[in-house]
Amino acid sequence: MAADRLVRLPWSNVYGLARTLVALGTAGTLAFSSVDTLFRPVALAGDFPACEGATSASVFCLAKDDHTGLLWLKWLCVLLLLIVASGWRPRLTAVPHAYVNYSVFAGIAISDGGDQIGLVLSMLFILPALGDPRRWHWQAPPSDEGSRARRGWALIGSSGLLMLRLQMCVVYFTACVAKLPHQEWYDGTAMWYWSTNLSFGAPPWLAAVVRPVVSTPWGVALMTWLPLLIEITLAVAPLLPQRVRCAAMWAGLLFHFSIGLMMGLWSFALAMAGGILVLCLPSGATIARRRAHPTAEAPAEPVEPVEPVEPTTLRPPVRTAG
Template identity: 60%
Template sequence: MLRAVPVPWTNVYGLARTLLALGTLGTLAFSSTGTLFRPVATQGDHPVCAGPMRAGVFCVAPEDGLTATRWLCVLVLVVVASGWRPRWTALPHAWVSFSVFSGIAIADGGDQVTVVLSTLLALTALGDPRRWHWRVLPEGAARHRPRAVLAGATGLVLVRIQMSFLYFQSCVAKLPHAEWADGTAMWYWGHSIAFGAPGPLRPLVDPVLASPLGVALLTWVPLVIEMGLAASLLLAQRWRWRLFAAGVLFHLSIAVMMGLWSFALAMIGGLVVLCFPLGSHLDVTPPEAVRAVFRRNTGATDRPEGAGDGAKPEAEDGQEPFGPPVPAGSPGTPGPSAPAGSGR
């Protein structure tokens, strides 16, 4: 008898998709067309439309239509980030991610991570029957979709393996360099013109960089976090929560210090899939006090729209009508599951 496979369509994987989309969206929305597409030494003009890169949306667009195409991609990413119709937006998201990484002149590691993760998450999203990836799938709604459940869970497992290997490689690749081994690497990065701390943070950062112990901690603590995240799949869930918090703080620090926000969002999106239990849901139910204030100020009720007048709640794609979703427990609470290859 095959072991039960957790149903992958939860708001946890939805949050990962949203973070990935927001990272790419920020690059396209807050960078001018002239900055994104310009000549680069040894590479020529961008977008470079040769080999597989010809499949990028910016190579398909007319030469004078790069700005319009850029904003069209922004619109696609807004829809992806909103969570609407994940099965419809899965492939457009992967295409836009590939197009940005292969087509712009200032691509960074975050764009590369986003290409890989959005492609793997497409395996999950293509079978997602929900209208919004924030909703909780009703109990038993996936019992007749064992192949889709298995494909979706496989996509999430592949993301986990990818993230684990990424952190392992990132840590191990630094170790042969003397600056990382002796604890001085962050002194050089901290004083870099391109990646050093911005002016307002200098009064906080400079005293740390002036301290041998401070520089050593700034250099070695990230290595410990990366190796811990690389091994997280082998650890108990309570340690994964701690590593998740450390990883989020680590990447947000990089974003604030070095300005690499698209990279931070991509990595945090991957961390969500790596560290949260498969099939788990985030409990986003507002406290009762907040809901009471909302009802008092708006006259709204907790009843679904149309209740009491014979109307039925809207159904998901291919499913029977069901009531309004109720988030299932805490972040560690697993959602419904269906055995792979069976009728449930």
């Protein structure tokens, strides 16, 4: 009898696409923000980049008071993030990706939830990426489990993606439960306040569509409670059937795309989209290596050929007269 050993290979284009989205979100923050916007004094927080304690490890501390130096460092980080987004050599780009995300989160004056979740995801991506044998993270995973070292890296990588899923579950569970004690969320009026807010409300070109919806009781209630339903569904996504997880994935992607449109938080939307892909889609391939039973290792006894038998022809009986 044969025995099977299953090895989960985490190196697929699912986690590759997630890395691309997270990298593009951070690259967009840097590319479309000026140096004067990224690095400036903030009330009660001081000057940025803040280079004290752990934040002094930020790459931007190399040119703290040099405007030209900060400009060059900004575009160098954008270039590195675009290389990460291209999918080239995940093994070589994983640690630099996490370091740039840390530098952005710790060094700029306008960091938000997108920069924070991008940092967390990029750090968890290190575990599968360091053992990724592919030249591009868009390629198919290896067709076999390979050496013992590769199987070890596969286990480490799968563990990293499992921790990433758990992190996303915690994020969505917290996001949903934290809203419930506020009256505006459980009475279904919260989105009226958010959509009309001068800082986070819908831009003028979108307000003409959003305002009529939030001005009706059913419209504002639907826009308020639907995000809660999506968040709690994503929080328990690993427990759901794959078909339901795919539906929750598309709902979550549409939800964060809507946040990007309405509030302009595109780095947050892209980072969360990357996390949703890993949360809801199978992120690896299962390779079965068959190992023969010891009793099956002995060669089988040769079978002597059997002489062919001449075919016989059946004739009908001959009828005699009598």
